[in-house]
Amino acid sequence: MSPEQVVPGIVRLAALSRVALFGEPTNCYVVAAELGGLVVDPGSDGADFIAAVEEVVAELGGLAGIVVTHGHRDHWEGVARLWERHGGWVATHPALVGRLAGIPASAHRRVREGHVLAGWRVLDVPGHTRDHIALWRPADGVMLVGDVVAGEGTTVISPPDGEMAAYLATLRRLRDLTPRLLLPGHGPPVHRPRDALEALIRHRLTREQAVLDALDERPRAVEELVARVYADVPAERWWLAERSLLAHLLKLEAEGRAVRLKGGWARPPADGAQA
Ligand SMILES: [Zn+2]
Numbered sequence: 001m002s003p004e005q006v007v008p009g010i011v012r013l014a015a016l017s018r019v020a021l022f023g024e025p026t027n028c029y030v031v032a033a034e035l036g037g038l039v040v041d042p043g044s045d046g047a048d049f050i051a052a053v054e055e056v057v058a059e060l061g062g063l064a065g066i067v068v069t070h071g072h073r074d075h076w077e078g079v080a081r082l083w084e085r086h087g088g089w090v091a092t093h094p095a096l097v098g099r100l101a102g103i104p105a106s107a108h109r110r111v112r113e114g115h116v117l118a119g120w121r122v123l124d125v126p127g128h129t130r131d132h133i134a135l136w137r138p139a140d141g142v143m144l145v146g147d148v149v150a151g152e153g154t155t156v157i158s159p160p161d162g163e164m165a166a167y168l169a170t171l172r173r174l175r176d177l178t179p180r181l182l183l184p185g186h187g188p189p190v191h192r193p194r195d196a197l198e199a200l201i202r203h204r205l206t207r208e209q210a211v212l213d214a215l216d217e218r219p220r221a222v223e224e225l226v227a228r229v230y231a232d233v234p235a236e237r238w239w240l241a242e243r244s245l246l247a248h249l250l251k252l253e254a255e256g257r258a259v260r261l262k263g264g265w266a267r268p269p270a271d272g273a274q275a
Pocket residue numbers: 070072128147
């Protein structure tokens with residue numbers, strides 16, 4: 001995919017990280033800002049990718065700074081190379097300070113909910129990871145959401161960094177902000193955000209109900225449950241689905257709707273039942 005202007009002043013580039021799942025590229029966005037270009041999620045340190053980013057940045061008058069939405073490597077693999085060549089700051093959630101190879105703590109700009117970055121409001125959006133931020137521009141309703149939303153398919157929620165209850169709360173919150181365009185970390189732009197966010201919430205609640213339906217008194221291992229709950233997902237992806245399944249189970253456990261026993265997960269005994 002060659003660089004593509006998704007809205008005026010925002011260019012999308014495809015980054016193929018060495019850790020890309022299923023060979024799927026990560027979206028990197030170069031955003032025009034007051035003092036140059038913001039590079040959001042440079043996910044590859046490949047020479048061709050870095051050169052393509054630099055070409056777009058040069059057209060915008062230089063690099064103002066780099067933003068990393070969250071700590072997964074396919075969103076920051078190219079940060080060190082860009083920073084070495086251009087300097088400036090690297091804006092991340094405070095939890096990522098010291099975790100991006102090659103970036104000293106002094107280069108980090110720690111940003112969280114309430115901060116404003118080159119005209120973009122920073123949102124804390126935990127769920128996919130705890131260290132996840134999004135960028136929100138109320139003036140035109142554009143939102144850079146990282147892996148909170150996938151342009152196609154769904155996002156893996158992998159405990160303990162991924163948390164299903166937090167993820168659902170984040171989806172509802174983004175829906176209530178009524179964005180007009182979501183720019184996700186993978187896949188195409190999402191042009192009907194409200195419908196897409198509603199569909200994602202429904203999808204997770206439907207899956208949660210399927211988890212509840214699969215539980216009974218007998219403890220069942222996650223590997224056994226995944227075949228029942230994710231029957232619609234190709235078997236070669238069950239190892240990933242097991243992560244989201246575990247996230248659902250942990251949420252249900254916290255709500256008293258599932259219990260962890262020796263040998264697996266079960267429905268809690270009904271009130272008054274003999275233990
Ligand atoms: Zn991710």
